[in-house]
Amino acid sequence: MNRKSLPKKLEKEIYQQFQSQCPFCGESDVNTLQVHHIVPHAQVQAHHVKNLLLTCANCHQKIENDVIAQREVYEAKFDAERAFEAATEQMQKDAGSVVSFSGTNTGVVANTVNMTTKSSSVKQGPIPGTIGAELELRNYAKHLIDRYREFKEADVGKGAMRHAVLYSSIKRKFGAKWDHIPAESFENLAAFLRERIDGTRLGKTQKARGQKNYSSFEEHRTKPL
Numbered sequence: 190m191n192r193k194s195l196p197k198k199l200e201k202e203i204y205q206q207f208q209s210q211c212p213f214c215g216e217s218d219v220n221t222l223q224v225h226h227i228v229p230h231a232q233v234q235a236h237h238v239k240n241l242l243l244t245c246a247n248c249h250q251k252i253e254n255d256v257i258a259q260r261e262v263y264e265a266k267f268d269a270e271r272a273f274e275a276a277t278e279q280m281q282k283d284a285g286s287v288v289s290f291s292g293t294n295t296g297v298v299a300n301t302v303n304m305t306t307k308s309s310s311v312k313q314g315p316i317p318g319t320i321g322a323e324l325e326l327r328n329y330a331k332h333l334i335d336r337y338r339e340f341k342e343a344d345v346g347k348g349a350m351r352h353a354v355l356y357s358s359i360k361r362k363f364g365a366k367w368d369h370i371p372a373e374s375f376e377n378l379a380a381f382l383r384e385r386i387d388g389t390r391l392g393k394t395q396k397a398r399g400q401k402n403y404s405s406f407e408e409h410r411t412k413p414l
């Protein structure tokens with residue numbers, strides 16, 4: 190059976206639905222983002238928007254290896270659909286009635302998606318002044334997130350790990366995805382993540398032994414590559 194390649198239009202739709210971000214780790218580097226078939230393409234022999242998910246190469250591998258459970262994949266898809274619907278509705282309100290999505294990129298990857306409304310043009314991608322836009326802040330936040338996932342996984346076991354939970358609790362507490370949080374709130378986010386790490390069973394054990402659960406921002410910043 191010849192596999193038809195994914196139509197560009199559909200690919201773009203998926204990038205928009207997922208806001209050009211991996212739903213599991215927040216990665217937004219377009220060079221690593223890829224479209225994943227939730228039910229394998231070999232089985233469905235078709236491309237359908239409902240069956241497609243955007244992930245980074247790293248998390249894609251984790252899905253293939255069942256490190257990210259299928260249930261989480263469905264949850265991530267469900268969340269992205271809801272979030273996108275809500276954003277669309279909001280834009281319709283803002284714009285009166287017309288919503289137009291105009292991608293500025295004609296290539297495969299919608300790395301810049303302009304959502305045009307009457308009042309404003311919202312550019313996707315790192316927002317100036319946010320954690321995502323400042324490399325050092327972004328890298329340290331990722332370090333803490335990775336560490337939390339590592340520790341939590343050690344607690345609950347791979348199969349029971351629900352990666353999406355941390356992201357939704359960050360969203361609830363800070364009102365935004367971690368990399369969309371203003372840089373001024375970086376310390377609060379770091380404190381929140383450190384507390385979560387220290388609260389895991391492994392975190393408590395290590396702390397009791399006087400072992401470090403994570404690097405400080407300064408250590409991480411000056412760490413040789």
Ligand SMILES: [Zn+2]
Nearest residue numbers: 211214245248
């Ligand atoms: Zn990822």
